[in-house]
Each structure stands twice: as C-alpha cells, then as structure tokens.
Amino acid sequence: MSLLSLSSNPGLSLTKVDPLILSDIKNLTRFLAENNKFQTIPASFFSQNKNLREVDLQNAGLSELQPGSFSNLKNLLDVDLSKNRIDNIGAKVFTGSSNFQTLDLSNSQVKSVEPRAFETQAEMLFLMLDHNMLTSVRSALLGLKNLLTLTLNENAIVSLDEDDFKDLGMLNSIDLSNNELEDTGGALVNLRSLGTLNLNNNCLTKLSFDGMPLLTEISVSNNRLQSVPEGLDVIKHARILDISNNPIQSLPSGQFASLSFLLKLDISNVSAIQHGGLAPDALAGLHSLVELRVENNELSKVPSQALHAVKQIQILSLSHNKIATLEENDFISVSNVSNLQLADNMLAKVPEKALRPFTNLTQLDLSGNPLVHVPDWSFGNLTTLASLRLSNAKLSVIDPAAFHGLKGVHSIDVTNNNLTWLPGDLLKYDRAFPFYLYADQGNPWYCDCQMKPFSQAVNVPGQSVITNIHCSGPEKYKGQNLGDIPLANLTCDCEHQGAPSVDTSGSDNKTAVGQPAKLKCTVLSCPTSHLFWTTPRGFVISPHLTQYPGYDVQDDGTLVIRSAVAEDAGSYTCTAANYLGKAEQIHKLEISDTTNSQLEDQSILYCHDSAISY
Template structure:
C-alpha cells in the first residue's frame, strides 16, 4: 500500500511501534493512541518526513518515562501533535524542538503543574495550544511570550483560582480563550488586558460570583463574546453593579448573558434586566478587604499537621485563597490538592507536612473594591529517628 495516507491503529493492544514505517512514507496521518506500547525510542518516525498529524496519546512508554528528547526526530512536516493523557508533569520541550513547524499542539489531560519560559521557544509557530485538564495553578505570561501566531488557547479544567492582571501579556493574536471548568473565583480587572484581538472568552462552570467593571473595556470594531452564564453562582449585588453598568449600555462591544443565582429576590433573573440602583449590598460601609495571618503556626515537624489562619475583614464579603511555597493556589473546597484544605473562615490546614511545604505562604482576599494579602513563613523541623 505505497500510497496509504491515513493510518489509525488506536485503541488496541500494541506493545511496540508497527514495524517497517519506511514503507508508508506517503503517510499524512498516524494515530497510535491508546495502546500499551512499552518503548518509544528516538528515531522511530524518521522515515515519516511527510507526516502532518501524529497522535501518541495514552502510550505506556510515555507514561512510564516521559517523551524521549529525540522521539520526534525526522518529523519535519508535522502540523498537529497530540500527546494527551500521558501523565506528563512538565512540557516535553526537548522533544518539541524537532517539530518546530507544528501549528496544533495538545498536551491536555496530563499532570503539568507549571509552565517555564523556555517550554515553547522551539514551537513558536503554534496557533492552537491545548493545555486542558492539567494541574496548572497559574498562567505563565513568560511561557506564552514566544508565540507569534497563537489564536486559540485552552486552559479549561485546570485548578485556576485567580487570574491576575496582565496574565496573558500582549498576546495580540489570541482570538479564543477557554477558562471553563476551572476553579475561578477571582479575575482581576486587567486580567485580559493585552488581548486586543480576542473574540471569545469562556469562563463557564467556575466559582465566579462577580466580575470587575473594567474587565472587558476595549475600543474595538468587533464584539467580545463572554460565555459566562452556565455553572457560575453569580450574586447580583453591589459587586456586579460596575460590570452591569459597563456592558449594558448602547453600542457596547461585549455580548454576554448572565442570570443571577442570588440574592433570592433576583434568583433566575437576567443581570441586564435589573436596574443598577437595585444592585446593593448590606454594608453600612463598603471597603476593600484587609488580611491578618497572626495566630498561624510558625513551625512544625515534617509529617505533622500545620494550621495557618487568615482573618479577613471588609464588606462585601471577600473571596479568600492561599498560595503555597510549592506553587499551589488553594481556595475553599478545592479538592485537587489532597492534604490541603482552606476552610470557610480562611484557615489553611495541612494534614501532614512534607519538606517542600517549608517557606512563605500568602493569603489573599479580594472583593470588587480591591485586594489585600499577607505572607507568613512556616518552618519545618526534621525529626531524626
């Protein structure tokens, strides 16, 4: 079959790469995903220099040892690469250097915790980057900086609690941003600044109760579609007033549809149908939050529990979350980090500490009037046996 172009042997029980790949040099698509392939040494695909798409998702060899630095050697024409569901805890940047022309890159459904500024330097031509369902606690603007033509970015399904100002830098080519099914509770006013070409932003199925008024203030000829209604507990009080005022005006360029989950008198109503004067809070004096971490444990022994308190004042009630020395960002009821729990009063409880838990912890609280943070250092003692 010398002219065979589309080959799929996915969802089988292959334990090795099919032999004699040099007889299918005209292949354009090769899908070997979902196989218990035990070895994926370098040079396996060298003869496939016309291959446009390769899917090596859910491969035993990658799950056991990662993607070898020379595993993709010879794939000079590759346009789409899928390396999903392989237990990767970091971006395989060395292997990616062999496929510099790739335009679609999916590393979804892995366990990547951080993005380094050098991770994507060799694949700067990627236009569609899929990082869904990993363990990313924050967006690395430096890691995104190398991209010159990025139009689609999927970060859905990551434990993203907070999107700080300018998280995406000047990603002027980005048109579609997915942040759905994450754990978002706070998006800063300038979080999306720099995204001058964005057409759609998806924040459905998060923990958002309010949005900043300046979040989507752009002068543009085309509209932004903000997908936000589904799966967020929107609370239509004073915190949503600036946002409602910004988007519900004639000629605005933001298209969105938000229905209130509370208070009870507005439950189920469209935010845009509620008069601004009725969006109020039960605060005698509204103020930005303040944070106090006094009373926290200063030290504990490795293997023992630790409790860090975070007393928050301010009105309306602020969202509270902790950043740990390990880079975790944890809010109440977050389940992605077993052994770490932020209680409703803001207290961070660590069930059994490990050596990496030593260092500075930051408690942050935010409402629509501002943010406050305070750090606390935890020392760990190693008990000799």
C-alpha cells in the same frame, strides 16, 4: 412515471405491498419506500423495471431478502437497505445486477453474508456493512474488484482470513473500527491501493503496514499494541497517524524518521511515554508535521527537547497530563503554534512567561486546571489570540486587567467556575469588533453591588461585549438576567463598603515533617470577599479545592496542612478580594527535620501585608 414513492406519511406505514404494483410501470427509475413496516420484498417485485436506477428501502421493516429480489437489474445503481432487521444476506439476492455503485446494508442487524453474495457486482464502488452483528466476512467480498469504500465498523468481527480482501485491489478506504479484532490475519497485505485505514477500538496486539504503500490516513487508537506498528518505512506518504491509547512499551529515538510527509501525529496515552517521558529525538524526521497530540501521558513537564524537532507545528495538545508548572523557555522552539491545548493539567497559575514566545497564537485552552485567580495582564501581549478557554477551572477571582492586551480576542469562556462577580473594568479597552464572553453556565453569580460596575459596563449602548448572565442570588433575583435588573437595585447590605483586610495572626510558625500545621487568615470586608492561599510549592488553594490532597482551606480561611513535608517550608500568602480591591498577607512557616524537635513559641509572627484598591 419515473418516480414512485411509497414512503410513509406521519402516522401511516405500509405493512405489505402488492407484488404486481410495479409490473406496468416500465419507465420507473426511482422507487422510494423508506419508513414502512414491510417484512419482505417479493422475489419478482422489480422484474419488469429494467430501467430502475435507485431503490430506497431504508427503515422499511424488512426481515429478509428473498433470492432474486434484486436480480438482473442492469441499470440499478444505488440501493439503500439500511436500518432494517435482515438476519442474512443470501448468495442469490443480487445475482445478475452488475452495475451497482452503492449498496447500503448498515444498521440492519445482519449476522451473516453468504460466500460470493456480491460476486456479480464487479462495478460496485461503495459497500456499507457497518453497525451490524457480523462475526466474519469469509468469502463474502469476492468479486468486488472495483470497490473503493468498505465500512465494517461496529460489528463483532474477531479475526480476518488471509483471503478475505484478496479481490479488493482497488479499495481506497476501509473502516474496521469498533470490532473485536485480535489479529488481521494477513488480510490487509492485499490492499495495495488503500489510502485510509481505521482500526480504532479493537483488540490488536500487533500490526504491520506491509503491502499498503499508499496509506495516507491510519488510525489504530484504543487497541492493545505492545509496539509501534511495523512497516512505517512502507507508508512514506502517510499524512495522519493515530496510535494513541495503546500499551506501547517502547518509542525509540527516530521511530518516525521515515514519515517526512506526516501532518498529524497522535501519541496520546502511550505506555512508553507515561513511564519514561518523550525521548529528545522521538520526533526526529517529522519535518512536515502540523499537529501533535501528546495527551494523557502523565507528563509532569513539557517535552521541550523533543519539540525542537518539530519547530513548524501549528497545533500542539498537551492536555490531560500532570503539568503543574511551565518554564519560560518550554515553548521557545515552537513559537509559531497557533492552537495550544493545555486543558486538564495541574496548572495553578496562568503561565504568562511561558506564553510570551508565541507570535501567532489564536487559540489557547487552559480549561480544567485548578486556576483560582487570574491576575492583571496574565496573557501579556497575545494580541493574535482569538479564543481563550478558562472553563471548568476553579476560578473565583479575576483581576480588572486580567484580559488586557487581548485586543484580537473573539471569545472568552469562563463557564463552570466559582465566580460570583466580575470587575467592571474587566473588558474596558479598545477593540474593533464584538466578542463573546461565555460566563452564564455553572457559575454562582450573585447579583448585588459587586456586579453593578460590570452590568453598567456591558449594558452601555454600542459596547462590544456580548454576554448573558443569570443570577443565582440573592433569592429575589434568582434566575433573572443581570441586564434586566435596574442598576439602582444592585445593592449590598453594608453600613460601610470597602476593600478587604486580612490578618494571619495565630498561625503556626513552625512544625515538623509529618506533623500538621494550621495557618489562619481572618478577613474583614463588606461586601464579602473571595479568599485563597498561595503556597511555597506553587499551589493556589481556595476553600474546598480538592486538587491538592493533604491541604484544605476551611470556611473560616484557615489553611490546614495535614502532614508537612520539607518542601512546605517558606512563605504563604493569604489573599482576599472583592470588587473594591484586594489585600494579602504573607506568613512564613518553618519545617524542622525531625518530629521530635521542640516547637518554638508560636506567638512570634512573621508576616507582611499589603492592600490593593481597584
């Protein structure tokens, strides 16, 4: 017999094992006993199984490893002791078993490893000690001269000693993330073969890469670094560098100039950028960079000058900033980008002109922006675009030709918005393949006459749009799939259906700095319309939108400005839209310099209106 499995069956777990059960199985090579409730393995349990190559005691209920439990097993290669409750790893548990390749002690509540516990495992390649309760590894790793991978993440290690890793000259990968490290104590300088270093989520205030010339992947996100790690000129072969989420105080020009082979750089949530932006020459020398992430840096505009140094990038993320407008030439130097992420900014309008330079864009993420309205042809001729994300915005109106031009799109995501209907012509254009419209989740779809043209369009046999919309109303259709409702039943209670009309009569024409103003917008339509205001400052505001403190659109369509500033002067447009068309009216508001200025007769109207039928 070469294999013995004592693994539990459903509803059955062993609580103890006969010490002599294996004594007569001389040819045993694999012993599997995971998912049991043992407390210990007897010291002589495997003593007669000299050919044993694999032991699996994962989740076996072990609370201790007796001295000699795995001793003198010269052919033993792989041992899995993960997901147990082993408080301590003694120095004599593995004595004499010199050919281990893999030892997994992860998720086992280990609090300590005695000095030289693995000293005879000189051939071990992979050691997993992650997800335990270790506070130190003092002298525990001595003798592991050929170890390639070491995982110590998710422990409670506070500091390292200079000699902790002194025998790990062949180590290629170490994970120390999610500890409590305040200092590396010079321990890393011994890792001359190290290629991958993960120090994420610690408490480091400084770091040096000296002694690690072969590093290619470095992650030190979520620490307390006050400056960029020292020794960037040492890691000339680096491919990935993540220093995000650190209070780095300075990011001088040319800081990364020695990293000419770097492929990915993450400098998100860095204090120096938050306080002073990204310097024009900050990215100089990064000639091979493919992916750049500058998220969560409170940027109010695209760092277009800095981007000139990385014209070759393919992935650019500026998500989670405060960018409210994009200029026409912001991305002109990085027109080859294929994946652009602008999620969770303050964009009130789709930046159609700024997107024009892109010739290879396949993924565009505008989710989480306060987008209320997507006008016709918002994405120009982005014929290469495959994925468009508009989720978690504030969308209430999408014009019929909003997505026209997107002939290569595979998916559009408009989930979690304020959409109640979609125009029937939204997706009427030639395409060679089906695509997915993700729209169901988080939208208050109202299945009446306004959804009839769309339902008719997407339910035509052979059409290319795949979508699944469930009704939020009216009550009789709540929860039903739109496609299951007969078209004849999608009706509105209107004597005469028509496109909306708007009227801004009665609005304030003038106010003073620091004073309030009310701009009225009365909408007449059946079926009901969605309403929004566009302001001189570029805000697009719909009822109950909270992104613009001090501005509010009430349920009756009135725009309330609580305390005017000089920039509020200018033309305001009230727009209303239903499935039959759209109407708008412009109203001008003057702002006087002083609060004591005499307001002029507010009966004067400054307006211009227009109407559009679909």
